[in-house]
Structures are given as C-alpha cells and as structure tokens.
Amino acid sequence: MATAVKRPSGKWQATVRKDGRSQSKSFLKRSDATKWAREAELRTDQGQLVSARNAEIPEMTLSEVMNRYRDDVTSAKRCADNESYAIDGFLRESSNLAGRKVGKLKASDFVAYRDRHMKSMKAATVVRELGWLQHALDVACADWGQHLPQGNPVKPVRRPKIDNRRERRLQDGEWHALLGAIHQARSPLLKPLLVLALATGMRRGELLSMQWKHVDLERCTVFLPQTKNGRARTVPLSPRAVQVLSELPRNDVRCLPLSGNSVRLAFERLRRRAGIVDLTFHDIRHEAVSRFVESGLSLAQVQMISGHRDLRMLMRYTHLQTEDIVAKLAAVDIA
Template sequence: MKLPKPRKRGDTYTVTVSYQGKRYYCTRDTEKECEQWAALKLLELKAQTKIETGELKPKFLFRDLNEKYYTDVGQLNASKSSRAWMKGQYKNFELKFGALAQKSIYDITPKDLTNWRNKRLKEVGENTVLKEISHYSAMFTFAQKELFLLDENAWMQISKPKKPKARARRIHQSEIELMLKALDYEMGTEPVLSQHYVAWGFLFAIETAMRRGEILAMEKKDIYDGYVHLPKTKNGEPRNVPLSEEAKALLQLVKHDGRRIIPQSENAFRLMWEKRKLAIGLPNLHFHDTRHEAITRMVRVRKLPVEVLAKITGHKKIDVLVNTYYNPNADDLVAAFNG
C-alpha cells in the first residue's frame, strides 16, 4: 500500500491514513516524522486485522501475563495467606525466569518449561517446584479460559517432579528443653522479651496444633472459656480450637495490654526461631513440626476420634491428617492396640 504524502500546514505537517473505510490523522513537526507515523500506523492496523481474523497472534509476553494475573487474581480474588505468597512470586518473577519472562506466551513450549523445571530443581526442593508449577499453570489457564489468549496450557504438557515423602518429624522433650534454653525462657514465667514470645509460641503450638501464622494472628478477643476462635485460617474457614489446661496456663502468663497475644511480626518471629535453632545445632527442626507432635499427642493422650481431630486441626482431607500429621512410634501403636 502506497504511503500518503504529508501536507504542510503552517509550521507543522499533517498526514491522513485511510484503512478499511476509516481515516486516521496525525500532526508532526517534520514531513519525515509524518511519514514514519503513517508507515507504523498502517503496519499496526494490518496486524490488528490479522489478529481479529485469527491469522496472527497478538504480542503478549510471559512477563505481561504475570502482571495481569497478579492484578486480576492475586490482588482481588486470593485469600490473605495466598495473596502474600503470590506477591512473592510476582516480585521475583523475572529473577526466576530470566529470558523466558520476555518470551511471548504463544511461543513458550513444553521444552522451555521442562528446561526451567530442571534448572529450578537444582535451586529448591521438589515441594517448592511443584507449588510453583501449579501457580504458573493456573496463570496459563487464566490466559486460556478468562483472557481467551491461548488454545492450550503448555504447563499441562510437562512431567511434574515426584512428590517427596511426607515429613514425619516428632519433637523430643530434650529438644524442647534445648530450644527454651536457647531462647532464654523458663517454663511457667511471664514472657517479656521477643525471644520469650518465640518460646511461648513454640509451647502453645505443641498444646494446640495451631499453625505459626494462626498463633501470631491470635487476638485477646478471640480467647474464650475453654477454646480459642480463629476467624481466618489457611483453608479459608474459621474454626474453634479447644484449650488444654496447659494451654490455658500459657495464656494466663501473657500480661501485656496489646491487642495480639504475641506482639511480634511474623518475620521477626521466624528469624528469631531460625537463628536460635541453628545456634544449638537443630537445623532439621521446623516450627511446623509442632503440628505433627501436637496431633500425635492428641490421639495418644486424649484418644480423639479422627473426625473430631479434623475439626480441631482444620483438615478437610482426612487422609492428609492421618497419613501426614499423625506420626505414632511403635510404642504409641502398641499402647493404642492394647488400650
């Protein structure tokens, strides 16, 4: 198509592009600028026509999809706990994907994603990679079913890493004593310093099977006679957690006037925990192991049936509760059998 010739008007130039019955105008300082605009405009209009007829795919980078998904789903529709994780994925996206982030989603192949998976497995564990693949697969499904940009999801065409064996770590009494000593806390005393509250939270978790985030979000108004009410939990539903006599005694030790039981940020709490456990040579001790320990104790000591236990712990899938979090040793099984 022949380019239209710019016309001089006063101190400027103007040019008109006609395409499929419509006219587009532009004013620039020089004749050359008008010619450049006209050429680019015609290319843009032709490309748009090809996109609308399906002859050409629009330019949409993986990076752009990450931005769109976080804006539409991560910020608006995700739960509070999911939103924080998704924000981390969003912020570290280009660091994690490198050149692949700049590639059009139409050009990304299962081979690209398999190479990324193999590289990522050298950096983090299988569980992390599985969670990330699930997140980015959901992103491509969003592009497919909500934005109507893709015909298929390339993430669905790659093999996933084998899920590692579920962690079955129990906490020995000697480890509890070591952690309390490392945190400079004596059982039965009022927590005052930040490390005291980490120790207090550790003991409270073993008594209640509550997650770290749930304990840190716990407010005084949520404490009732015999139980604590959790308005927001990981699975998105509220639940009530019964309090043992030991848990009640721990709550009575908290004397401050603040709103939350533990007046500490989640990051500060986590860093203190990690620093002190490494200092005493317990790198394999995770705070989440308290959940395994607490659930196993509830079955052993209180003989709770699994359906009641699931209500306390917030598990929707009984098999996850039984096969992952209930970790009896041989003596526990013998005692339960004979009991």
C-alpha cells in the same frame, strides 16, 4: 454468543464469541459487562468482531504478567505473603524465561524450568510454582487480552509426585534449646508463637491469622473461620495456651501480628542458634498432634483439635503408640 462471568478477582468478564474468534473485556460491575457484551454482540453481527490477538493490546512478557498477577490477584489470597515472595524469587532467578513474550512460550520451557528446580527444591514447591504460573497465564488471557496460540503452555507440564510425609519428632533437649536461644530473637512474639504451636497443634497460618475477637479465654477456645482445608473450626485451649494468650498485648486485631515470611526466616535463625538440624516449624504441629494421641485422646478428639479433614489422615500417628499396645497385649495374654 455473549456471556458475562464473575472472575475470582471479583471483576466481571464479558466475552463475545463467533466462528472460533472471541473478544473479552473486564468490568467492575455486572451491568457494565452486560451492556458491553450486548454492544459487542451487535458489532459481531455486523462483522466487526476482532480477536484479542488482532486487537490493539500490546503483548506482555511473562515478567509483566507475573508482576501484575502478584499485585492484582495474589494480593487478595490468604497466602499472599508467601506467594508474593515466591513470585519475586521467580522473577529474579528466571530472568531469561520471564523476559519472553507470553505468545512465544512453549511447554518445553516450563519442563526445563521444572527439571532445573527439582534439583534444589522440594516437589511440593515446584508444583505450587507451576500452579500459579498456569493460573497467571489463564488470567492474562481471560482478563488482560493476551493470546496463547497453542493454549496455556504450563497446563500439559507433568507435575512431580509429592511426598511430604515427615515423622520428625522433637528429640531430647531440642525444645529447651529452642527456648534457650530465643532471647536473641528480634520479635518478642516468637516465643509465644512457638509455645502456642506446641500447645494447640495449629498450623502457622492459623496462628498468624488468629484474631482477638475470636478468642474466648473464659471458655478456653479460639474460633478459626478460615483454615487450610476450607472448614472453620473451634480449637480447645489448654491451660498453658490460655496463659500465653492472656499475657499477650492487645494492640492489634490479630493476636500475633507477624507475616508468614518473617516467621519462616526467624525460625531458621533460631534453629541454627540452637544447633538443631532438620527441624521445620510444621514439625512442631506434628509433635503436638503426636502428643495428643499419646495422651490418650481418641482420634476423633484429636481431629477436632488439629482440623484434619479425614480420620485416615491421623492413622499415621497411631504407630507412635506401638510400645503401649504391646505392653497392653502382654497384660491380657492368656494363650
């Protein structure tokens, strides 16, 4: 049976299968893939089909797979900077595993990799890495003619449980300490980035992808066509956010032309200079959303600003109003 399927990379993968064997090849055009599939199917009927394992395609090492995956697949993702950086780190730190031929890899190799990295990484980071390792091997089989005798060795590896819940709020003096230490920052865009993060509650990726064509300072809004949860949204801007945006130079398509990794490193340096412990950039979003709730906005209104997919995800912010609720209950206590 011959098929032609469009891959996430945009290429068309033609595959011919018969009696448990298969042969695949990728093309830029669907017409080319269909033509090859018809010709390969004819060869199949004549008994000329060979599997990818027996075809004259050299077996790749995991390092070769990951380098090609980074250049061909990761580069097209919205999270390209972060994932490319992570893949480079994997290649540096896991040279023994990366040097193995993909056909020799076993699930136990990645179980050992998972357990080793759980000692120094967060569970979410390990899960992400296992995710792109599995996808890279899937792509290598589907598009690059590689063969995994026992199937994808990453697929059966149990993922650690993720608990990313944080309740970190800015403590007295921490915000001013950050702004006070910012004069030593290399980029003049770091301060407006931080101020906008606190004023809008937007995620780092949303702030960095924000484009001038989507900013309307008269209506005090910014449109985000791509967000983490896949839904576009329009974010209302406070007077402070409008002021910051109006003072930014417009010499780039993006309002804040910075890379995610450069911001991550710059924020770490800033946090250390300010003498602040255990604060992440994402904690500023948590602080912003908490302040929205404390200001009296309804959860539905906060959801429109923050972009949380489900109102239940905002329920953890309601505990921040406990003291206010106690005071209100005391005022109406008639028992």
